[in-house]
Amino acid sequence: MAFLPLCKTDEVESGSSLRVEPDSLPPLAVFNLDGEFFVIHDTCTHGDASLCDGEIEDGEVECPWHNAKFCIKTGKALTFPAVEAQKTYLTRVVDGHVGIEV
Amino acid sequence: MTAQFQISLAGSEATYACDEGDTLLRAGLRQGLGLAYECNVGACGSCKFDLLEGEVDDLFPDAPGLRPKERERGKRLACQCVPTSNCTIKIRSGAEYASAIRPRRFAARFTGCVSVTPDMSIFSFSADTPAEFLAGQYAMLEIPGVGQPRAYSMSNLGNRDGNWEFIIRRVPGGRVTNYLFDTLRPGDEITIDGPYGVAYLRRDIPRRIVGIAGGSGLAPVISIMKDSATLTTTQGTPVMLFGGRTSKDIPDVSKLLEGSGARIEFHPIVSAPDADAGANWSGDTGFVHEFIERKLSGPLSDCEFYLAGPPPMIESVVRLLVADHKVPASQIHFDRFF
Numbered sequence: 001m002a003f004l005p006l007c008k009t010d011e012v013e014s015g016s017s018l019r020v021e022p023d024s025l026p027p028l029a030v031f032n033l034d035g036e037f038f039v040i041h042d043t044c045t046h047g048d049a050s051l052c053d054g055e056i057e058d059g060e061v062e063c064p065w066h067n068a069k070f071c072i073k074t075g076k077a078l079t080f081p082a083v084e085a086q087k088t089y090l091t092r093v094v095d096g097h098v099g100i101e102v
Numbered sequence: 103m104t105a106q107f108q109i110s111l112a113g114s115e116a117t118y119a120c121d122e123g124d125t126l127l128r129a130g131l132r133q134g135l136g137l138a139y140e141c142n143v144g145a146c147g148s149c150k151f152d153l154l155e156g157e158v159d160d161l162f163p164d165a166p167g168l169r170p171k172e173r174e175r176g177k178r179l180a181c182q183c184v185p186t187s188n189c190t191i192k193i194r195s196g197a198e199y200a201s202a203i204r205p206r207r208f209a210a211r212f213t214g215c216v217s218v219t220p221d222m223s224i225f226s227f228s229a230d231t232p233a234e235f236l237a238g239q240y241a242m243l244e245i246p247g248v249g250q251p252r253a254y255s256m257s258n259l260g261n262r263d264g265n266w267e268f269i270i271r272r273v274p275g276g277r278v279t280n281y282l283f284d285t286l287r288p289g290d291e292i293t294i295d296g297p298y299g300v301a302y303l304r305r306d307i308p309r310r311i312v313g314i315a316g317g318s319g320l321a322p323v324i325s326i327m328k329d330s331a332t333l334t335t336t337q338g339t340p341v342m343l344f345g346g347r348t349s350k351d352i353p354d355v356s357k358l359l360e361g362s363g364a365r366i367e368f369h370p371i372v373s374a375p376d377a378d379a380g381a382n383w384s385g386d387t388g389f390v391h392e393f394i395e396r397k398l399s400g401p402l403s404d405c406e407f408y409l410a411g412p413p414p415m416i417e418s419v420v421r422l423l424v425a426d427h428k429v430p431a432s433q434i435h436f437d438r439f440f
Contacts, residue, residue, distance in 0.1 A: 046431060047431070055171065062169075065138075065148070065194065066146075066147070066148065066438075067147055067169065080417050080420070080421075081420065081438070083420060083421045083424045083425045084424060084425060
């Protein structure tokens with residue numbers, strides 16, 4: 001497993017998200033929940049919406065198209081119409097950069 | 103002469119005319135624009151938009167399709183807003199929402215009704231122009247002086263005679279359905295606005311058709327089954343599963359399909375056989391989603407699914423198909439009235 005940096009920690013404010021498009025991976029969403037970073041697939045498993053356009057509340061992100069909610073930490077689909085979890089990545093911070101193990 | 107307003111779509115050159123009193127959504131769909139929507143009654147939230155310029159009246163400020171937070175941020179539902187000035191709106195759109203048949207509002211006369219189950223009947227209406235709609239679509243029925251427009255799916259097929267048939271379930275305490283059942287007389291005029299809906303039969307897809315319905319979800323699935331008889335490309339016999347509470351709630355599907363030439367496999371499932379005093383149900387009991395795997399051979403991901411019925415039924419079915427059988431969401435069609 002290698003560390004793939006995605007963005008700088010100060011590019012994602014607490015309580016917000018950043019969409020990142022690394023080579024050879026689908027678009028990813030980097031979330032900052034009170035200083036802890038989580039990375040999941042950005043494209044909703046239900047449709048084609050970007051989860052980075054969705055509302056973040058209590059560790060959950062709501063897809064802007066059909067209001068399906070996902071747990072940011074585990075990627076789990078919490079409400080209909082989403083029934084499949086978003087893929088998650090092992091996320092670490094190294095030298096001021098947020099990245100994932102791939 | 104009805105006043106008209108110009109509606110501009112942010113992020114594009116498109117503008118369209120919206121008659122005073124018509125909703126932003128339906129006016130756009132009438133012009134062939136693919137504005138995102140599903141239910142037309144404020145329940146699903148698909149048509150949420152930002153009003154960038156202009157003013158609108160919100161016909162249903164408490165519509166469940168928007169979260170309070172979204173409302174606070176200025177979002178509105180296009181199916182519930184009528185313009186009071188020219189407007190610029192930012193709304194999601196897609197080719198899949200633009201119907202080949204543009205919806206229109208027109209008068210239609212009630213011609214009669216036929217009982218299907220103790221609380222469901224086929225209501226027939228006749229208009230002066232050919233009835234154009236795709237199997238599985240719905241229309242808004244406006245009964246003069248009685249409540250808000252209601253969405254009902256057509257149970258027949260498009261035809262030159264101008265006939266529109268709907269299977270409507272009497273809702274206890276429901277203003278509109280009780281009016282339809284008890285007060286409407288042949289010859290009475292209503293207004294039909296349609297067709298709408300994105301859960302229509304995809305005629306060019308060769309996968310086996312599976313229709314799953316409960317309650318008044320019967321109508322669009324019957325329409326799709328009738329239409330299946332006219333396809334040349336589909337593989338395999340269409341399959342229909344229908345869930346009812348008691349045996350009395352199971353319709354005579356072969357009678358409903360009479361004359362259409364449709365050959366289908368029909369599987370009725372009763373959820374509360376003991377509530378049916380005097381009847382002996384010897385068929386399947388349980389919930390519809392419990393029988394999908396048993397009644398279909400081969401991988402479910404080889405089928406095209408059309409669903410209509412109570413929200414819990416649709417949720418259970420979708421969960422089973424997507425989570426357990428990896429059926430792509432693009433192969434599952436239903437209009438989300440919730």
